[in-house]
Every structure is written in C-alpha cells, then in structure tokens.
Amino acid sequence: MAETLCQKHALETFQLDPAKWGVNVQSLSGSPSNFQVYTALLKPHERIMALDLPHGGHLSHGYQVCDKQKAIMLADMAHISGLVAAGVIPSPFEYADIVTTTTHKSLRGPRGAMIFFRNGVKGTNKQGQEVLYDYEDKINQAVFPGLQGGPHNHTITALAVALKYAMTPEYKAYQEQVLSNCSKFADVRITFKGIDGSRVEKVMEAVHIAANKNTVPGDVSAMVPGGIRELRLSHHTEYLEAKLRERIKWACKHSYQDVTFM
Ligand SMILES: Cc1ncc(COP(=O)(O)O)c(C=O)c1O
Secondary structure, three states: OHHHHHHHHHHHHOOOOOOOEEEEOOOOOHHHHHHHHHHHHOOOOOOOOOOOHHHOOOHHHOOOOOOOOOOOOEEEOOOOHHHHHOOOOOOHHHOOOEEEEEOOOOOOOOOOEEEEEEOOEEEEOOOOOEEEOOHHHHHHHHHHHHHOOOOOHHHHHHHHHHHHHOOOHHHHHHHHHHHHHHHHHHHEEEOOOOOOHHHHHHHHHHOOOOEEEEOOOOOOOOOOOOEEEEOOOHHHHHOOHHHHHHHHHHHHHOOOOOEEEO
C-alpha cells in the first residue's frame, strides 16, 4: 500500500529506527501539520514557546512564552528537510520529540507534510517501570478523523517516490549544490540605502529568480523586511554557481543600491 511504503521511505530517508520513531504522512500541508500536533498534545490553556517570526519562526508556531519544565520539543524543519535528508546539515531528530516538515520545499516532493513522533520507551518511573511515549495514537487521531477526512493517496504516492529519490547519491550531490549556492547568496552584502527585501524581490523576479521578501532579526516591520528567501529549487540544478551569483549581483545593482561581494 502506498501509505505504508511512504512511511517506510520516510523513516529510512531520515535514518530513523522504526522501534523509536513513527510518522504520519497524511497531513495535507505544513500549517495543518503543526495544528494537528497542537490538537493532539496540548490541553486547553497549555502554552507554546516558539521563535519570533523574524528569528525563523512561522505563523503556525504560536507566540506564547512557555516556562513549564518537561515541555515537548517540536522541530519544524520545513525549510531544511531536504538538506537534513541528504545529511549535509545536522538533523533535529537527535533532540526533538516531534518533527514536522512540509514536503514541497527543499525536500522537493509534492505539496504536503509529515509528522514524525517518538515511539517506544520514554524512560522509567519512580517504581522502576517503563514509561512509553504516547504520541502515535494522539497524533494519528488528530490528523484523521480530528482535522482531516480521507487521505490524499496521490500525494502520498508522490511523496513515497520523492523520499526514495532523496536517498540517492544524485540527491546528496544536489543538496551539496544547494548549500554552495546559498553561500553565494550569503556573500552578497547589501549596504542599506533604502533597499529592502520587497524591492529586491521585484527585481529578482524580473530576472527570473523566484524569491520572496522575508523578515530577519532586527527588522522593525514585516512590510519592509531586510531579507529575501529564494524559492525555486530547480535553480540549484539549472544554474552554475557563477551564473547565479552574476544574476543576483545584477538584480541587486538594479535595485539602485551598493552591492559588495566578499
Ligand atoms: C517553517 C514553516 N512551517 C510551516 C509552513 C506552512 O506550510 P504550508 O504552506 O504548507 O501550510 C511554512 C511555510 O512557509 C514554513 O516555512
């Protein structure tokens, strides 16, 4: 069955022991997947501690500060899951209890999401008895029937294929290229003379680089954000680094700003 195969590929891709981790692959997208975890594991009035938006948080993360001990740790690796899958950056699975991810960003799969949760033995209680994680049923039930109806089997099938591809040497080479290309972006130093992410977004669009404005730490307004995020993953396959660098430079120059390259 496509769903079972997809779950198997998901655990294999992220090198997870099936005795310690499970995964739900039915979630329709990233925001619903986070809400499904909250629905499953939070009681009314319990709190979520999350990153602020400009610091890398997402609207679906919630904004309250948590001062409780023994909180559940959720890592939303939506942007970086492809890099994690390829093993080119550290994995959050070592630390997190729950890991959510969209499947259509760096993972390069169909639009959807996955919810990974810890399974098996959590620890021992004062009586020396084993305590087990109880996430699986709660999360599966929050997804269906809690917040969704039947699974989108066409998406799940496509995801099974994408995950299989994510285990190939070609995929690893591609993700290494993504990292390398990103370092070219990071080389671009924009000296602030009225420029902002919205303007650069427009100019980049004109040279066929899809990007969107994004807040970064220190910004005072989401309407005038200091960052951009590059979206079209095929750029990393299509363009050689030098060409990409040339285009960004051109785009920034045409935003009428000083651009220096390191
Ligand atoms: C970190 C993160 N989580 C969740 C989402 C939401 O994903 P979706 O648009 O699939 O609901 C996004 C979307 O940009 C995101 O960046």
